[in-house]
Amino acid sequence: MKRYRELSPSLRTIMTPGPVEVDPRVLRAMSLPILGQFDPEFTDIMNDTMDMIRALFQTDNRWAYPIDGTSRSGIEAVLTSLIEPGDRVLVPIYGRFGHLLVEIAQRCGAQVSTLEQEWGQVFARGQVAEAILRERPDLVAIVHGETSTGCLQPLEEIGKACRASDALLVVDAVATVGGTRIAADEWMLDAVIGGTQKCLSIPAGMAPITYNERAEAKLLRRKRIERGLRDPKQEADSGGRPIQSNYFDLSQLQDYWSPARLNHHTEATSMLYALREGLRFVLEEGLEPRFARHLEHEAALVAGLRAMGLTLFGDPDCKMPMVTCVNIPDQVDGESVRSMLLHEFGIEIASSFGSLKGRIWRIGTMGFSCNKKNVLHLLGALDAALLRHGVSIPTGAAVQAALDVYDSKVDAQG
Amino acid sequence: MKRYRELSPSLRTIMTPGPVEVDPRVLRAMSLPILGQFDPEFTDIMNDTMDMIRALFQTDNRWAYPIDGTSRSGIEAVLTSLIEPGDRVLVPIYGRFGHLLVEIAQRCGAQVSTLEQEWGQVFARGQVAEAILRERPDLVAIVHGETSTGCLQPLEEIGKACRASDALLVVDAVATVGGTRIAADEWMLDAVIGGTQKCLSIPAGMAPITYNERAEAKLLRRKRIERGLRDPKQEADSGGRPIQSNYFDLSQLQDYWSPARLNHHTEATSMLYALREGLRFVLEEGLEPRFARHLEHEAALVAGLRAMGLTLFGDPDCKMPMVTCVNIPDQVDGESVRSMLLHEFGIEIASSFGSLKGRIWRIGTMGFSCNKKNVLHLLGALDAALLRHGVSIPTGAAVQAALDVYDSKVDAQG
Structure with a gap:
């Protein structure tokens, strides 16, 4: 049997667009002993974290919680829950991560149309709004800050255009959350996904998300209680086509994050400790x-x-x-x-x-x-x-x- | 702005079927400063972890790495990558988590047939093998240890039956890995998923998996390089129907875990530290x-x-x-x-x-x-x-x- 040495990583100054260095106080939080997932102390930590995610995204949304996976797990959870096969999805692309949104939307069965801007620029006033009028998408997905090119797309106008044409707006704010303003309610963003390992400086492994009642309404039309938890006689479905993932099914996840605490996965304890403490320090700084x-x-x-x-x-x-x-x-x-x-x-x-x-x-x-x-x-x-x-x-x-x-x-x- | 207190969980004696207490040495590993994901020191840690996952599952498989998510993310990654819509899947059920396998397989578009055993028992000799002959499934998915009932299903005979009828055998060993023997190669298990938060005593948030060349062959028929990373002219596909998830696409994930290090997600640094150290202690104990x-x-x-x-x-x-x-x-x-x-x-x-x-x-x-x-x-x-x-x-x-x-x-x- 090969002997492995004790883990002993070098100290690095990390000046990439993520992952970046983590506050030692957050690292320390991960070394705290774990609680069971239905321990009242643990569910209090879940609730605290939901509150802090709301503050982070400047929203009064009921639903604000982390997906247990890296940033793109949050993006996929939102898109796979909100896109039904055949839905029309518009993705304005101005860098690599716009292509990722297309890739995920296509795998959800969307009919995707795109709008491409040269790398190093963003969309000018009116461009995306015009495409929305033309394409009449069910959902628009866009990146807030493209780490591949270093460009930041203003969102207010796109939010208004989506609301006017009754499209859902999903924003990948993985790179920007905690580093620049994101006002989910004011900008009319229907769902937003943040990243931990960038401006929040929490290790990768969780993705805080929030979504509003417009997004929730779509979820609820597709909801199924998990087989093995539901009453066998209660097979009646809710009308919409079922969400193609169980792990990323927001209609089930929100039951787990609600007072019902309907069992889904086992929450990632130490990562949640890190997220809770990391967000606490972000909000304490202001x-x-x-x-x-x-x-x-x-x-x-x-x-x-x-x-x-x-x-x-x-x-x-x-x-x-x-x-x-x-x-x-x-x-x-x-x-x-x-x-x-x-x-x-x-x-x-x-x-x-x-x-x-x-x-x-x-x-x-x-x-x-x-x-x-x-x-x-x-x-x-x-x-x-x-x-x-x-x-x-x-x-x-x-x-x-x-x-x-x-x-x-x-x-x-x- | 509400003030939140410093995180300070009570010390618990955790005697549930998971999550359970974590070795303080593993907790401490999570408090180590993080490395960038392409730092050579970090990719060495990735490689060490792959080696240790092979030892854990008693396999010589090339592919053995963690999925970044909780245990069921590993199950979903394997099933969604190996099941094409319309595939015939057999799930022998003897507790709650068998139902979860059905739920996930159905969401992958499988035609699922089931075999149910009363809770508190497992399948007797010959029962599953007979169903395999009858149903001729493309894939059989079964739970090794059902925490819902405390029962353990012997697998050797099922492995042989699957091999004989050219079905892939996927085993949910979330609850058993590290606590009782799992011999992936000897038992002819084509893919196995382990859990961290049970007998490995690592916090939830990663799922070690392994799969063999039979499973890989199926993946490669469905492979697509991620849009945004592939050459735009290189749109040619590999024949099979694309995997419906990007996050759980094992054909992409194995490129990230190979020397090619083709960028996918940002690996969950601190969780990988925990997994690496946790597995090291498991293997040191023997x-x-x-x-x-x-x-x-x-x-x-x-x-x-x-x-x-x-x-x-x-x-x-x-x-x-x-x-x-x-x-x-x-x-x-x-x-x-x-x-x-x-x-x-x-x-x-x-x-x-x-x-x-x-x-x-x-x-x-x-x-x-x-x-x-x-x-x-x-x-x-x-x-x-x-x-x-x-x-x-x-x-x-x-x-x-x-x-x-x-x-x-x-x-x-x-």
């Missing part, structure tokens, strides 16, 4: 101060990168505060620089996908990783790594420029 | 000694319960070592006793489902919870609780009987 913090460190990072002579990828008017995409200078092997950052400096940044692979680096300033120490460490390390790769840059300028941004912030406050 | 430990504490528990005058539910010939079902004495309110155990003694035991609800208690002796301290504490507490509920029992006999079992074990070894 959403607005947290969003401002993301903007501040983004400004310092961008000033540093520009001072180094680097240029940013993508339309600056729609830049996500928590992801900065940098054009890799000509003649530089981007992977070699990334590897040097990781192995010499202990810093991880990301490459990208598809046509952007090898063309841009993606730097995250998300949640717990979004701090002055990390930004300055990264800029100094990138400065040194580029020099080591023979790139001629004004050495030392990047860190000074970032410090200037931080100083001006203090002056402005002082 | 599978055979671990199974023997489960038998030893079961024997002490059963002796204690009998000495108290209680009777067990179910056919003793097929009793699971890690779950003991007890008939609730007449005139006793089972829920009141459970509540007293929890609130006075800090011990959790379980009730059951369906027709057994209110008729039996289910006591787990699983993994880390399966130890002398817990068994003696439970017997003493149950003794006191029954007395408090006016049940006439030979007070003190239970603990003495259990001690006798432990002493005889020591004598036998000495």
